[in-house]
Amino acid sequence: MAAGGYSDLREKLKSMTPHRDDYKNKYVDGTNNGGGKGRKRKYRESDDDEYEHSDDSAELREQEARRVRSSILQKNIFSPEECALIEEKIDEVVAKGEAGLYREHTVDRAPLRNKYFFGEGYTYGAQLEKRGPGQERLYRKGEVDEIPSWVHELVIERLVSNGVIPEGFVNSAVINDYQPGGCIVSHVDPLHIFARPIVSVSFFSDSALCFGCRFQFKPIRVSEPVFVLPVRRGSVTVLSGYAADDITHCIRPQDIKERRAVIILRKTRPDAPRLDSDSPLSASSAERPAPLKAKRSHRKADPDAAHRPRVLEMDKEENRHPSLSRHRRHSIRSENYWRRGQDYDKHRETSGRKVKMRRH
Secondary structure (H helix, E strand, C coil): CCHHHCCCHHHHHHHHCCCHHHHHCCCEECCCCCCCCCCEEEEEEECCEEEEEECCHHHHHHHHHHHHHHCEEEEECCCHHHHHHHHHHHHHHHHHHHCCCCCCCCEEEECCEEEEEECCCECCHHHCCCCCCCCCCECCCCCCECCCHHHHHHHHHHHHHCCCCCCCCCCEEEEEEECCCCCEEEECCCCCCECCCEEEEEECCCEEEEECCCEECCCCEECCCCEEEEECCCEEEEECHHHHHCCCEEECHHHCCCCEEEEEEECECCCCCECCCCCCCCCCCCCCCCCCCCCCCCCCCCHHHHHCCCCCCHHHHHHHCCCCCHHHHHHCCCCCHHHHCHHHHHHCCCCCCCCCCCCC
8 A cells, every 4th residue: 555545646646636726726817018918827837837827828728739639640450369469478578577587777667657678778867867858868789678579570560561660660669567547757758869750559458648748746736638649459659740749748647547558669860879888877798697686576476466556656756856945946937848958949839838848
């Protein structure tokens, strides 16, 4: 049982999220010195962010939703029988990870979600020497396991034969295994690491992919998304253009009602930066064994372990912020992702919203 008596993050969210009317009490009317633009309102979204909402925000959100929708492709390719076969293979990956049979950087454990990197892996979140978008780095070659043959045979080849991706496109496959109530916070797949499109295939259960959400912590809350995309078991989702580059996407805790897994297929850019030999995260093959020793875990080494409730830490997101005083946190305004990534100014487009980047 998690702290505070909650075993499922969705229950905690429900108990902590105030009624919509409570938000109205947080509005502070402001006077707009400009002419004819209408009154603007401000409210605090979190300790370190402020967001401005104007009276025409609903129209802006609808415009943004249309742009997101137009840059997404979805196909139902895998039958229930094919899904069941692939899900057995995913269970085998989970069991091997629990047994410590993968290399050090292949498995990344987080509360209510485990990631398995194949082909290529990269640093993000608390692993970064310098925090923020654009700081992600690929691991050195050989520091994660190769893409399993069954991923090529059962998944990638089917996508190639259906015209979703060209042959030879994929060199990075990630399996995200979610427990009920798990999530991934709002992010954009690093442009300097991955080419477009971003392809994902869903298994075990239905879920949803949300765009334009903002995560809050202490207490944990998720803002209303700009666009919600239903994601069915066996469906393929392809993100490109605006949906991939200019708005964050996430998976909310309330959208993972049962165990769910997704296989993300991507191609790394040829000029993507890698960790060098001096990085503290990188070690020579002589200094570390290829297989990873079994990690201490209360979970049994079986596929059903993914259903077990775990401590709710939301990936320890609040611990990833630089240490700031409360006074300083209240003075910092959120910045647009592209404003902090100067190398990608060509992708900037005015959307009327500000996006706070989080861990991937």
